[in-house]
Amino acid sequence: MENSVSKQNKRRDWALIARFTKGSRLSFLTALLCSALVALADMLSPQIIRAAVDNALGGLPADYPKPVMVLVSRLGGFEYLGEHIWIMALGLLIVALIRAGSQYAFRLCNTLAAEGFVKSMRDSLFSHIERLPFSWHMKHRTGDIIQRCTSDIDTVKNFISEQMSSVFRIIVLLALSIAFMLSMNPKLTAIVMIPVPVIIVMSFVFHSRIGRDFLACDENEGILSDMAQENLTGVRVVRAFGKERYERDRFEAQNKYYTGLWMKLARPLSVYWSVGDILSGVMILLSVVFGSKMCIEGTLSSGEFLAFISYSTMMVWPVRMLGRMIAEMSKAGVSLGRVAYIMSCQEERPSEKALTPPLDGDICFENVSFGYEDGAPILKNVSFTIKSGTTLGILGGTGSGKSTVALLLDKLYELAPGQGRITIGGVDIRDISTPYLRQNIGMVLQEPFLFSRSIAENIAIAEPGAGPDRIRQAAAAACLEETIEGFSRGYDTFVGERGVTLSGGQKQRVAIARVLVGSKPIMIFDDSLSAVDTETDAKIRAELEKRFGTASIVLISHRISTLSKADMIIVLDKGRIAEAGSHEQLKAAGGIYGQICRLQSGAEEGGI
Numbered sequence: 001m002e003n004s005v006s007k008q009n010k011r012r013d014w015a016l017i018a019r020f021t022k023g024s025r026l027s028f029l030t031a032l033l034c035s036a037l038v039a040l041a042d043m044l045s046p047q048i049i050r051a052a053v054d055n056a057l058g059g060l061p062a063d064y065p066k067p068v069m070v071l072v073s074r075l076g077g078f079e080y081l082g083e084h085i086w087i088m089a090l091g092l093l094i095v096a097l098i099r100a101g102s103q104y105a106f107r108l109c110n111t112l113a114a115e116g117f118v119k120s121m122r123d124s125l126f127s128h129i130e131r132l133p134f135s136w137h138m139k140h141r142t143g144d145i146i147q148r149c150t151s152d153i154d155t156v157k158n159f160i161s162e163q164m165s166s167v168f169r170i171i172v173l174l175a176l177s178i179a180f181m182l183s184m185n186p187k188l189t190a191i192v193m194i195p196v197p198v199i200i201v202m203s204f205v206f207h208s209r210i211g212r213d214f215l216a217c218d219e220n221e222g223i224l225s226d227m228a229q230e231n232l233t234g235v236r237v238v239r240a241f242g243k244e245r246y247e248r249d250r251f252e253a254q255n256k257y258y259t260g261l262w263m264k265l266a267r268p269l270s271v272y273w274s275v276g277d278i279l280s281g282v283m284i285l286l287s288v289v290f291g292s293k294m295c296i297e298g299t300l301s302s303g304e305f306l307a308f309i310s311y312s313t314m315m316v317w318p319v320r321m322l323g324r325m326i327a328e329m330s331k332a333g334v335s336l337g338r339v340a341y342i343m344s345c346q347e348e349r350p351s352e353k354a355l356t357p358p359l360d361g362d363i364c365f366e367n368v369s370f371g372y373e374d375g376a377p378i379l380k381n382v383s384f385t386i387k388s389g390t391t392l393g394i395l396g397g398t399g400s401g402k403s404t405v406a407l408l409l410d411k412l413y414e415l416a417p418g419q420g421r422i423t424i425g426g427v428d429i430r431d432i433s434t435p436y437l438r439q440n441i442g443m444v445l446q447e448p449f450l451f452s453r454s455i456a457e458n459i460a461i462a463e464p465g466a467g468p469d470r471i472r473q474a475a476a477a478a479c480l481e482e483t484i485e486g487f488s489r490g491y492d493t494f495v496g497e498r499g500v501t502l503s504g505g506q507k508q509r510v511a512i513a514r515v516l517v518g519s520k521p522i523m524i525f526d527d528s529l530s531a532v533d534t535e536t537d538a539k540i541r542a543e544l545e546k547r548f549g550t551a552s553i554v555l556i557s558h559r560i561s562t563l564s565k566a567d568m569i570i571v572l573d574k575g576r577i578a579e580a581g582s583h584e585q586l587k588a589a590g591g592i593y594g595q596i597c598r599l600q601s602g603a604e605e606g607g608i
């Protein structure tokens with residue numbers, strides 16, 4: 001079972017590579033061809049030297065393939081070449097130039113292909129992530145997603161641009177060297193090749209063993225940078241609680257562990273490289289010892305001897321790299337799997353009917369029950385109606401499900417079949433086009449988020465076409481005008497790391513202005529006035545009433561004064577509607593609302 005899943009995953013990963021190499025296949029093929037040409041050029045130089053030594057200078061009879069013999073006779077024959085040895089030197093130069101040209105074309109095509117591959121992969125990954133459901137984002141760590149989009153993609157890119165082509169070149173080089181050596185002397189070839197399988201197997205076993213340690217190093221490096229990043233973003237908490245020492249100790253402990261992992265690797269790595277050196281030395285030694293012996297016996301010519309030494313020296317590095325490359329490819333496989341996982345996650349499903357009805361009708365929650373994935377039920381049989389153009393206030397304890405109501409109305413989470421329905425103007429929101437629905441609902445989330453852009457851009461984020469006047473009006477309605485005019489660059493002031501830092505209340509007001517820029521038929525304010533003082537709260541509410549008499553509004557708050565003007569208020573208690581009615585009715589009923597009312601009016605009178 002597990003095997004078939006992993007097979008399926010492998011197929012999925014390769015399908016991904018095939019998909020993203022689509023536009024750059026020709027470049028890849030050209031790169032591979034050039035790579036093979038480089039390897040061929042590497043093979044030719046020892047052959048020219050061999051011919052120069054044996055046939056041109058040594059006068060030995062020549063027995064080369066026909067095209068070579070034709071070329072030599074066109075050039076005047078070996079005797080002539082021996083007298084004009086510079087022609088053979090020129091041959092070496094031409095081969096070197098061909099090699100350099102092929103190498104240049106290889107690098108160019110390979111880089112173009114790899115960059116094209118990685119660009120299309122990054123683009124698709126980003127747009128795919130943008131389309132993944134809200135619930136997916138809630139479930140996955142942002143740091144992890146970023147790592148998959150950056151360093152994992154880089155590893156895959158290395159695999160495509162370096163490892164794949166290197167393995168190809170190494171295999172071509174090995175095959176050609178063996179073929180050339182066999183054509184000269186099969187016996188000596190067999191002797192020289194003895195250490196090759198040993199080196200490859202050793203290198204492969206070593207790297208696949210040590211691969212796990214490399215992975216541990218990678219993971220621990222991730223933990224270390226996560227720690228640093230968390231400390232930088234949470235610097236206020238660290239300072240406010242005087243936790244610098246604790247955090248430093250934690251970092252130092254992790255750093256020590258991470259360094260220890262590399263130290264542990266130092267010994268096996270040194271052993272591996274030294275043993276590899278010895279085996280490579282043995283390979284060259286074998287060609288020297290047995291080659292010279294055969295030379296003396298007369299079964300090998302001096303030119304062949306020289307060529308053998310060249311080939312065996314040339315083979316040492318690729319042979320040693322092959323095992324390492326193959327092991328590193330498995331690392332790339334892990335990264336590819338991590339990227340492919342994101343790509344395989346289901347995007348938000350578009351609604352089948354994709355209706356676009358007017359959204360200014362009554363909003364009805366009919367027996368809505370909802371629980372987050374694998375969690376306890378959060379909303380239990382919730383039913384209420386927001387009459388068109390009226391305001392619904394929602395009060396309730398922490399975790400009672402208020403924000404969940406807002407998220408469900410915006411279709412950020414979908415209701416399971418049979419768990420009730422939400423309708424707007426009588427149409428089930430499941431049948432309404434999701435982008436259309438969201439465009440028509442202005443929502444101020446409980447935790448406002450501002451982008452590192454100008455204040456004007458932040459306000460106009462949902463309405464890119466909004467001119468300065470509309471932005472200004474929205475800022476005025478959110479009681480933000482004075483604050484913005486206080487900044488030297490006004491609406492062009494940058495927010496965030498490169499600009500001003502706004503207070504919690506100011507941030508909330510920018511988020512409110514963002515919604516007020518467009519005139520949406522439905523607006524949701526999730527605890528959006530919690531960080532503003534009661535006076536500003538009252539002003540903003542008055543503005544809302546004045547401007548948006550026709551919109552249906554959901555106002556979520558812990559503050560009775562914010563909710564008291566709402567046409568209807570529901571009190572949520574552990575996911576159920578405990579009370580519903582107008583402010584006066586609920587106050588008179590003396591239930592939860594009445595109690596909170598008394599507590600809060602007492603607090604206000606007491607000056608809290």
Ligand SMILES: Nc1ncnc2c1ncn2[C@@H]1O[C@H](COP(=O)(O)OP(=O)(O)OP(=O)(O)O)[C@@H](O)[C@H]1O
Nearest residue numbers: 138372375378396397398399400401402403404405
């Ligand atoms: N993405 C989520 N995954 C799982 N459980 C969640 C998720 N979001 C909220 N919950 C749980 O659902 C319950 C209701 O959360 P919700 O945010 O709706 O409460 P709330 O009434 O808005 O609270 P508050 O007044 O603190 O904002 C809580 O118990 C919370 O732990």
Ligand SMILES: [Mg+2]
Nearest residue numbers: 402403446527
């Ligand atoms: Mg909430």
